[in-house]
Amino acid sequence: MSRIETIISELSSISNNPKKAMEDYKKETGKGAVGVMPYYAPEEIIHAAGLLPVGIWGGQKSISKARAFLPPFACSIMQSVMEMQLEGVYDNLEAILFPVPCDTLKCLSQKWKGTSPVIVFTHPQNRKLEAANKFLAEEYRLVREKLERILDVKITDEALTKSIDIYNENRKVMREFVDIAAAYPQIIDPIKRHAIIKARSFMEKSKHTAMVKELNSELKSLPVEDFTGKRVVLTGIMAEPNEVLEILKENGFAVVADDLAQESRQFRNDVPLGPDPLYRLAKWWQEFDGCSLATDAKKSRGPMLIDTVKSSKADAVVVCMMKFCDPEEFDYPIYYRQFEEAGIKSLFIEIDLETTSFEQTKTRVQSFSEML
Amino acid sequence: MFTMGIDIGSSSSKVVILEDGLNIIAAEVIQIGTGSTGPKRVLDEALSKSGLKLQDMAKIIATGYGRSSVEESHKQISEISCQAKGVFFLVPSAKTIIDIGGQDVKAIKLDSKGCVKQFFMNDKCAAGTGRFLDVMSRVLEVSLNEMAEYDSRATEPATVSSTCTVFAESEVISQLANGVAKENIIAGVHQSVASKACGLAYRCGVEEDIVMCGGVAKDLGVVRAISKELKKPVIVAPNPQTTAALGAAIFAFDEVIGANK
Ligand SMILES: Nc1ncnc2c1ncn2[C@@H]1O[C@H](COP(=O)(O)OP(=O)(O)O)[C@@H](O)[C@H]1O
Ligand code: SF4
Ligand SMILES: [Mg+2]
Numbered sequence: 001m002s003r004i005e006t007i008i009s010e011l012s013s014i015s016n017n018p019k020k021a022m023e024d025y026k027k028e029t030g031k032g033a034v035g036v037m038p039y040y041a042p043e044e045i046i047h048a049a050g051l052l053p054v055g056i057w058g059g060q061k062s063i064s065k066a067r068a069f070l071p072p073f074a075c076s077i078m079q080s081v082m083e084m085q086l087e088g089v090y091d092n093l094e095a096i097l098f099p100v101p102c103d104t105l106k107c108l109s110q111k112w113k114g115t116s117p118v119i120v121f122t123h124p125q126n127r128k129l130e131a132a133n134k135f136l137a138e139e140y141r142l143v144r145e146k147l148e149r150i151l152d153v154k155i156t157d158e159a160l161t162k163s164i165d166i167y168n169e170n171r172k173v174m175r176e177f178v179d180i181a182a183a184y185p186q187i188i189d190p191i192k193r194h195a196i197i198k199a200r201s202f203m204e205k206s207k208h209t210a211m212v213k214e215l216n217s218e219l220k221s222l223p224v225e226d227f228t229g230k231r232v233v234l235t236g237i238m239a240e241p242n243e244v245l246e247i248l249k250e251n252g253f254a255v256v257a258d259d260l261a262q263e264s265r266q267f268r269n270d271v272p273l274g275p276d277p278l279y280r281l282a283k284w285w286q287e288f289d290g291c292s293l294a295t296d297a298k299k300s301r302g303p304m305l306i307d308t309v310k311s312s313k314a315d316a317v318v319v320c321m322m323k324f325c326d327p328e329e330f331d332y333p334i335y336y337r338q339f340e341e342a343g344i345k346s347l348f349i350e351i352d353l354e355t356t357s358f359e360q361t362k363t364r365v366q367s368f369s370e371m372l
Numbered sequence: 373m374f375t376m377g378i379d380i381g382s383s384s385s386k387v388v389i390l391e392d393g394l395n396i397i398a399a400e401v402i403q404i405g406t407g408s409t410g411p412k413r414v415l416d417e418a419l420s421k422s423g424l425k426l427q428d429m430a431k432i433i434a435t436g437y438g439r440s441s442v443e444e445s446h447k448q449i450s451e452i453s454c455q456a457k458g459v460f461f462l463v464p465s466a467k468t469i470i471d472i473g474g475q476d477v478k479a480i481k482l483d484s485k486g487c488v489k490q491f492f493m494n495d496k497c498a499a500g501t502g503r504f505l506d507v508m509s510r511v512l513e514v515s516l517n518e519m520a521e522y523d524s525r526a527t528e529p530a531t532v533s534s535t536c537t538v539f540a541e542s543e544v545i546s547q548l549a550n551g552v553a554k555e556n557i558i559a560g561v562h563q564s565v566a567s568k569a570c571g572l573a574y575r576c577g578v579e580e581d582i583v584m585c586g587g588v589a590k591d592l593g594v595v596r597a598i599s600k601e602l603k604k605p606v607i608v609a610p611n612p613q614t615t616a617a618l619g620a621a622i623f624a625f626d627e628v629i630g631a632n633k
Contacts, residue, residue, distance in 0.1 A: 367452035
C-alpha cells in the first residue's frame with residue numbers, strides 16, 4: 001500500500017469507529033474522553049484538560065426507542081443521537097459539552113438520557129456586540145470550571161493557549177487539504193474526503209494534523225490529472241450516510257469544497273489572537289458567519305457560497321438538507337434565490353440518517369448530472 | 373429505424389416504440405410497475421402490437437424508478453430528463469412540467485430549447501402522489517376513472533390534509549361517516565394533491581406553458597385543481613402516462629443519429 005492509501009485507510013477506520021479511537025486514546029494516555037455535541041463547542045478547553053474531545057454526530061440507525069421522547073418531526077440527526085443515548089452508547093464519556101444554538105438542541109439538552117454529566121452552555125445570538133463576546137467568554141469560564149470539577153483537573157490559561165495553537169494549526173492544514181483534495185478527485189473521492197475530515201472529530205488534533213499534513217504533501221507530489229466529471233460544493237449540516245456520497249461518486253461528481261457544519265464550517269475560521277484565551281474562543285463565534293445557527297442579519301451564506309463556487313471552480317452546489325432541520329430549512333429559500341440570481345445551479349437532496357432506501361437520491365443526483 | 377423507450381415506474385410499466393424519431397408506433401401501459409410482471413408484459417404487448425421484434429430496435433433506453441433493472445436496455449437515463457424530452461416533443465411551448473406518478477411528484481423547469489433548468493421532487497411521503505389517490509379511491513369506492521366526474525359535481529370541497537396519507541385517509545373516513553358528500557370529499561382530495569404539487573412548482577418558479585404528465589394527469593379533477601391553485605391554464609400532455617417512455621425513445625434516436633454522424 002502506498003503511503004497515501006495507508007493514511008487514508010487509517011483515518012477512515014477512525015472515522016468509522018469512534019469507540020475504538022476512544023479506547024486507543026485511553027490505552028495510550030490513560031485519559032478518557034468528553035463528548036462534544038454539535039455545534040461549535042470550544043473543544044480546546046477539553047483538549048487543554050488532556051482529555052479526548054469526541055464529536056457526537058449520531059449515526060445511520062433505525063429509530064424506535066427515541067420515538068417515546070421526541071416528536072416525529074425532530075431532525076434526523078437528533079433522533080439518532082437520542083436513540084443512541086437510550087442505548088447507552090455515550091455512557092463511557094466523562095462529560096458532555098452541549099451547546100444549544102437551535103430549538104431542538106435547547107429542548108434535547110434538558111432531557112439527556114445517558115448517565116454522563118452534561119454541561120450546557122449558550123451561544124449568544126446578538127453576536128456582533130462586544131457584550132455578546134463578553135457573555136460567551138463568561139459562559140466558557142463556567143464550562144471550564146465545571147469541567148475542572150467533573151474531571152478533577154486544572155485547566156490553565158497556558159494549556160488553553162497551547163491547545164488553541166494546536167487547533168488553529170489543524171484548521172489551517174484542513175483548509176489546505178480541502179483545496180488540495182479538489183485537485184485530486186481521482187484519489188480523494190467524496191467518501192474518502194468525508195472520512196479524512198470526519199476523523200478529526202475523534203482524534204487528538206495534533207495527531208490528526210500530522211497525518212493530514214503528510215497526506216497533503218504526498219498528494220501535492222503527484223501530477224494533477226484532468227477530471228471529466230462535475231465539481232460540486234456541498235452545503236448543509238452534514239453529508240451522510242456514505243451511500244449518499246457513493247451516489248455522487250457513481251454519477252461522476254467530485255466534492256471540491258463544502259460548507260457543512262460537520263466539515264468546513266468548523267475550520268474555515270481560526271481562533272483570533274488576543275491575551276485572554278477564553279475571550280479569544282468567544283471571539284471565534286463573533287467572527288463566524290454564513291451558518292444557519294449563527295444569527296446573521298446580512299444573510300451572507302448565499303454570497304459566501306457563491307464565492308466558494310467561483311474560487312473552487314465548481315459547476316454547482318448540492319444542498320444536503322437534514323430532514324426536519326428548521327434552521328437549515330429557513331435559510332434555504334434565501335440562498336436559493338441568490339443562487340438563481342447568480343446563475344448557479346443547485347440540487348436539493350434530503351439527508352435522513354434513518355433511511356435505507358436511496359432510490360430518490362439516485363434519481364435526483366442522476367437527473368442533476370444529466371442537467372449540468 | 374426504430375428506437376424504444378422503457379419507463380418502469382413504481383406503479384406502472386410503459387413502453388414507447390418510435391420510428392425515425394418522429395412517429396409513435398406503439399405506446400403501451402400496464403398498471404403495475406417495478407418488481408412485477410408489468411415490465412415484461414408491457415414489452416411483449418408493444419412488440420406484438422407493432423409487429424416488431426426486440427432486434428429491430430436500433431437502441432433501447434430505460435428510465436423510471438426501476439430503470440436499472442431493465443435487462444433489455446442499452447442505457448438508462450433519469451425520468452426527469454426523459455419527461456422533459458418527451459413533453460417538449462409533444463408540447464414545444466412547455467416551460468413548466470408537473471409530473472405526478474405513483475409515488476413521486478416532480479416539478480421541472482425547462483428553457484426554451486427544452487433543456488432541464490431546475491427540478492424539485494417530493495420527499496418520501498406519499499401525500500399528493502398517485503398512491504394517495506389510489507388509497508382515496510379505495511376508501512371512497514369510486515374508481516380512478518370516475519374521480520374527475522365526481523369532482524365536477526362538488527358544491528363545497530371538503531378539507532383534506534396534504535401532509536400525510538395515513539392522516540388524510542382517516543380524515544376522509546370520518547368525513548364519510550359524518551355524511552359529507554363523496555363529490556365534495558373528492559374535490560378536497562384533488563385540492564390536497566394540487567397543493568403538494570404546486571408547492572414544488574412554486575419552488576421551481578412557474579412559467580407558462582404549464583404541462584402535466586404522469587398517470588395522475590389522467591384525472592382531470594387534479595388538473596383543474598392545479599390550474600385553480602396556480603391561477604393559470606394547465607395543458608395535459610397527450611397520452612400523459614407515456615411521456616417519459618417517449619422521451620427515452622427520443623434520446624435513443626438522438627444517440628443513434630449522433631453515433632452515425
Ligand atoms: N385512468 C386513470 N385515472 C386517474 N388516475 C390514474 C389513472 N390511471 C392511473 N392513474 C394514476 O396514476 C398513478 C401512476 O402514475 P404513473 O405516472 O404511471 O406512475 P409511475 O411512473 O410512478 O409508475 C396511479 O397511482 C394512479 O393514481
Ligand atoms: S441545527 Fe438542525 S440538524 Fe442540528 S440539531 Fe438543530 S434542528 Fe437538528
Ligand atoms: Mg413516472
